[in-house]
Amino acid sequence: MAAIFRHGTPVVVSGESIIETDDEVFFVAPRDEVRTVLKELNKLEEPIKRIIIAGGGHVGKRLGMALEKNHQVKIIEKDPRRVKAISESLNNTTILVGDCADQKICS
Numbered sequence: 212m213a214a215i216f217r218h219g220t221p222v223v224v225s226g227e228s229i230i231e232t233d234d235e236v237f238f239v240a241p242r243d244e245v246r247t248v249l250k251e252l253n254k255l256e257e258p259i260k261r262i263i264i265a266g267g268g269h270v271g272k273r274l275g276m277a278l279e280k281n282h283q284v285k286i287i288e289k290d291p292r293r294v295k296a297i298s299e300s301l302n303n304t305t306i307l308v309g310d311c312a313d314q315k316i317c318s
Contacts, residue, residue: 213239219314226299242270245277263287265311267297285309 216235217223267288284304309316
């Protein structure tokens, strides 16, 4: 777990962190483990369908390609040229120009 936001405010993440209802939680996982992580999370609640990817580099683009068939994917990328380039490879992914640290763009 990389970050927790509670009511728009970041919460310090530690080994004893507790996720509460309506928390926004960010995870980091190796590409080959993403499906395993998503399966584990699905055991807890309804299946996850909305995914936001921070950055449209090679990993973000490939992750979007792998997930866009079965999920609602949004990629946030700062570089407008990169947005144009990756938009040509992704058919069902929303690609936004912006900073992923901007909460307004992530909602």
